[in-house]
Amino acid sequence: MSTDLHHCDATELADLIRTKRVSSVEVVQAHLDRIAAVDSRINAVVTLADGALDAARAADEAVAAGAEVGLLHGVPFTVKDSFDTAGVLTQRGSPIFAGRIPDTDATSVARMKHAGAILLAKTNLPEFAYWIESDNLLTGRTNNPWDLDRSSGGSSGGESAAIAAGMSPLGIASDLSISVRGPAADTGIAALKPTRGRIPMTGVWPREPRRDWHVGPMARTVRDLALAYSLLAGPDGADGLATVPRDFDAGLGSSPDRPVRVGWLVDSGLGPIDAEVAATVQAAANALQGAGLRVDAVSIPALERDNPLELFTRQHVMEMKPAMQKVTAGHEDQMFTYSKTMVGTPDTSVQDYVQAEQGIERLRDGFVEYFQQYDALLLPVTTIPAHAHGLKQITLDGQTMDAFHVMSTTVPFNLTGLPALSLRFGTTSDGMPIGVQLAANWHAESTILYLASLLESLSPVRNQHPAL
Structure with missing residues (x-):
């Protein structure tokens, strides 16, 4: 059975371990074997955590003794290498931080461990977690397990590739503008970016601009996202943006008692x-309409009035550039492509920065108006499917845009702090995954988890894995 364990989701693995049908040692070893078998071609894993098998043996002893166990007891998980992990390398995709070993876990890592999960490995990312492809001078480039000549996305491309390839059943990562949802779409898995502050950013780096960073789970199934989210959410007394009680939810719940209203758009x-x-x-x-939901094609005037990608760019140069200059000072020879580009970008004027902030407020107001009429919004995750390595420009409908256009569909929900989720629902003509994105009102994670679960059950591409 161990040969199939790397295709099981975390929920099933936890049940198998808890009921003694399989041991945690078997599960952890199966994933270590999978890493050994396929990661040389993918380069998703940058560090194996010492002691995973020892932790698995302890987990099995606890089950044998009849101890009360957590919801992820004995299940391995992986973590993007921008999250602090006590005693395990956290190098942030840069030679500047080579050899760095934190003393404490990030809040999200600690919460996974508290639920019984076992840290298996750290996964690749772009330098400083800033870019749409996971490549850097320290640990190299991650390949997409569906096509090694294509990107697995960024900045959580190592995490997405590891999960898609069966090296991990579940992971945690961060999202500034696209970073869990885009890589999930590129590799055919699922990812949730909760409402801003739902999951504390304590122990995650970088933080600028702090209000736009989010922590979220990545997995192969929606039920795993829901399980991980339930464990990760809630204040920790350290992150000032994480203040909403863990059990507060403004969504529909798991069994809505009225017709659900979904708007969809592609422009x-x-x-x-x-x-x-x-x-x-x-x-x-x-598919949602066929399932009995009210589904309408919509437009959102706020998205047309203020271009979210332009707002993002003007806001972030003002805040990211000084932070990047500070961390790279004296290490200019160790800078990779994007940090060099950012440091060389002209400063945003104060006037443009203020106008961008005001535009973001107008965007929030526009979504407030939209969610008075609809429970959720369905739209693309990325503007294109998984692209070739080294993307610099995108040409669509006769228009040529820079690579940032890939995230014009995800960045509105970072700027506004709205929850958004990505899951696979299609396939390109050349066999690459295509995802769809669901967004909901602030603190209405249950709404998009419900709709994502429904779409997952209706999906024409369920349980497909890359051939490795």
């Missing part, structure tokens, strides 16, 4: 979208 200020991506979103809308 409305988002710019050009790949035709196969747009068709997949429409197919998901049709």
Whole structure:
């Protein structure tokens, strides 16, 4: 059975371990074997955590003794290498931090361990977690397990590739503008970016701009996202943006008692979208309508009035550039592509920065208006499917844009702090995964988890894995 364990999700593995049908040692060893078998081609894992098998043996002893165990007892998990992990290398994708070993765990890592999960490995990312592809001078480039010549996304591309390839059942990562949802779409898995502050950022780096960073789970199934989110959410007394009680939810819950209202769009200020991506979103809308939901094609005037990607760029140069200059001072020869680009970008004027902040407030107001009429929004995750390595420009509908256009569909929900989720619902003509994105009102995570679970059950591409 151990040969199949790397395809089981975390929920099933926890049940198998708890009921003694399989041991934690078998589960951990199966994933270590999978890493040994496939990661040389993918380069998703940058560090193996010492003591995973010892922790698995202790987990099995606890089960044998009849001890009360956590919801993820004995289940391995992986972590993006921007999260502090006590006693385990956390190098942030840069030679500047080579050999860095934290003394304490990030809050999210500690919460996973408290639920019984076992840290298996750290995963690759771009330098400082800032870019749409996971590549850096220290640990190299991660490849997409569906096609090694393509990117697995960024900045959580190592995490997405590890989960898609069966090296991990579950992971935690961070999202500034695209970083859990885009990589999930590129590799055919699922990811949740909760409402801003739902999961503390304590022990996660970098923090600028602090209000736009989010922590979220990544997995192969929606039920694993829901399980991990339930364990990770809630204040920790350290992160000033994480203040909402763990059990507060403004969503529909798991069994809505009224018709659910979903709007869907593939344009409305988002710019050009790949035709196969747009068709997949429409197919998901049709599936929800066929399931009895009220589904309407919509437009959101706020997205058309203020371009979210332009707002993001003007805001972030003002805040990210000084932070990047500080951390790279004296280490200019160890800087990779994006940090060099950012440091060389002209400063945003104070006037432009203030105008961007005001535009973001208008965007929030626009979503307030939208969610008075609808429970959720269905739209593309990324403007194009997984792209070739080293993307610099995107050409769609005769328009050529820079690579940042890939995230014009995800960045609105970082700027506003709204929860958003990515899951696979289609396949390109050349066999690459296509995802769809669901967004909901602030603190309404249960709404998009419910809808994602429904879409997952209706998906034409369930339980597909890359051939490795």
